[in-house]
Amino acid sequence: MEHKCLNCGITSDEVILLACRYKDESLFVCVKCLPILIHGSH
Numbered sequence: 745m746e747h748k749c750l751n752c753g754i755t756s757d758e759v760i761l762l763a764c765r766y767k768d769e770s771l772f773v774c775v776k777c778l779p780i781l782i783h784g785s786h
């Protein structure tokens with residue numbers, strides 16, 4: 745199964761994705777978007 749960043753939609757073929765849990769769902773976020781999620785979208 746192909747995973748995509750929840751924020752920008754990039755796939756794990758192109759960038760490192762990190763697995764997250766949110767409301768009992770598995771989500772993936774790339775290393776570029778992780779700081780955005782932590783600090784809030786601008």
Ligand SMILES: [Zn+2]
Nearest residue numbers: 749752774777
């Ligand atoms: Zn991303």
